[in-house]
Amino acid sequence: MSQQTQAKTFEVEEIRKDFPILKRKVNGYPLVYLDNAATGQTPKQVMDAIVDYYSNYNANIHRGVHALSQEATDKYEQARIKIQKHFNAEKAHEIIFTSGTTHGINLVANGFSSILKEGDEILVSAMEHHSNIVPWQMLCEKTGAKLKVIPMDLKGELVISKFEELLNSKTRLVFLNHVSNALGTVNPIKTIIDKAHSVDAAVLIDGAQAAPHIKADVQELDVDFYVVSGHKMCGPTGVGVLYGKEEWLEKLPPYQGGGEMIATVSFEKTTYAGLPHKFEAGTPNICGGIAFGAAIDYMNKIGFTEIAAYEQELLEYATKKLKEIDGMKIYGEAAEKTAVISFNIDGLHPYDLGTLMDKMGIAVRTGHHCAQPIMDFYKIPGTVRASFSFYNTFNEIDLFIEGVKKAKMMLQ
Template sequence: MSLATEKISLDVEKIRKDFPILKREINGYPLVYFDNAATSQTPQQVIDVIVDYYSNYNANIHRGVHSLSQEATDKYETARRKIQQHFNAANPEEIIFTSGTTHGINLVANGFSALLEAGDEILVSAMEHHSNIVPWQMLCEKTGAVLKVIPMNQEGELIYSSFEELISEKTKVVFLNHVSNALGTINPIKEIIKKAHSVDAAVLIDGAQAAPHIKADVQELDVDFYVVSAHKMCGPTGVGVLYGKKKWLEKLPPYQGGGEMISTVTFEKTTYADLPHKFEAGTPNICGGIAFGAAIDYMNKIGFDKIAAYEKELLDYGTSKLLEIEGMQIYGISRDKTAVISFNIEGLHPYDIGTLVDKMGIAVRTGHHCAQPVMDFYNIPGTIRASFSFYNTKTEIDRFIEAVKKAKAMLS
């Protein structure tokens, strides 16, 4: 399908009507929401599912014999299968519901504390979110494993040749993001996974920033673990999934103890439940899981190819318009990136720009974006980050550009 056809087939104005929040005004201006990399907005179709759950079949799952419990269980497990199919996992038990990406990463890192020894090496990329750095540092402190960093260049791309030099028979785990939250860079994860597997290292990919834009096929990637959050994908906060190859999930010990994750319990010994319940202790976010399935349905109905093509239009348009502003510096200029523009204006603090454009109804993110090592690499305190979604428009970008110009004039 041609890009021209993609442009015609995505009815953005119709899509925007699905999102009640886009009708809001902020400080007397129509809301322009360009903070999608932090949290996407939620369509009415998903909101309705949430309301329906609490209105009509709110009950605990798996253990109840009554009708409400069985209905909730069926819908929750149906959502698991939807997510399995979306990411093309081999089995539904390879999909573990979590509270989000951070939970999934911590679950895996905690499990590897039983598998690593002093002197083992683990590799992380230089452009990670803090949630894909700190759990592994904690793991190194527990086990004596050594953390090594794959460097990046000024364009905001990983230096693959350095990765090839770092990886060795000592490497046990490689973990990196599919897409950088701070820069939008799409990393060459398929090549990295293949290289890591050549030394029998496991690979965890943080897919939080990729999942709203890219339909990852975990079997085609041959990835060992892939983690995402629903709230980046038009779903609710407080829920996400960890995909793990069955062979790895069976090796890892449970992350939490409690109800649901057990098979039998006595005061002498406990045996654990089969996958996926082994990693799902306690009452889960039932409504959140069901709503995540609805959000997956919503985005698939639009089509990820159409979403990617349209968001590329927005990225190119926004980039060209911002570069017309004197003193503009964009960070992350990889040719392969998602619809994220991270920038500064010479002599101005990003927080000041962000505060002023908010007064004009425009929501952007400022700061280090929980990626402080990236900011240290560029020797800056932070950036202004505008992140676009398929419900944004070029007209909104025009408003944003004018707001940035006004803010610049006020601060200069």
């Protein structure tokens, strides 16, 4: 199917009407927003859910008998169930609301600090975001466990044979992303999960970059922990979820102490509440949770199969056009990847390219993308990263390509 036919079938222009920000101009040019891997844009349907909460039933949850509190509680727990069904978790209480992916990873790392011991080993991939590196380094410092790295190759794919060599009876935990934020690589997480389980190691998957493109089934994957952020999925910032198998969540101690996460409190002893409240101390981001549920509804209405197919055509089109530019180097050419392109042009600094493109209204990300080990692997300071979403168009990619060419001409 051609790009033109798919674009018409997908009705992207109708979808774009849901995103007010896409109508604005930047530096006198129509906004071309290609920084979706950092933060996706928010449709008015999600904004409406936020306004509705603060306009009609703003109240604390789980604690009040009055009507507003009960309504807020119902809406918040309904959002939890929406997210449970979306990721196909077996039980609603396996969905823990967090402030985002980083919070979820730190929650799990903190819990394992009481489980790991000196001599244990944990594995992390070479293509992780800093949020999926630093907490495990801190965990090793606390426990005496050893961190080992699953290497990657020049195409931006993990070397599975090396992963198999690293796995042994001392391996307790394996951590990696479902999709690389810097390269777009889709990792073979089912294979990795199964191999890790063969040595009784638990697995945490950072799903932040996958969730906007791929509908993960946590039961089919048999993953132990899966973490995502709402703002990558048309939701607000400051909210995300940790999925954890019930058996693991029961083993881990609370991450924070305070209200809501307790069963009983006295000065002599405190007992903790059951799941999910054990990990949700204090007043949560109630509106954020409800809005995240609305975002899940919005994306499912469009359809993840349809989203993936359209974004793949955007990716292929943009990749083809970029490769026609002299001096172009694309980093991350895995056989399976999402709609992300990281690139440099010979002799030009990525920051300079990104700055000039911004002057033309084109929003791309430059730098190491919180994935500095990847940049060290390629021996580069950083890249320009263009990341596409289902509301982007082929015309926007044409404007992006022209912007790259103009910036290149100005800098050379």
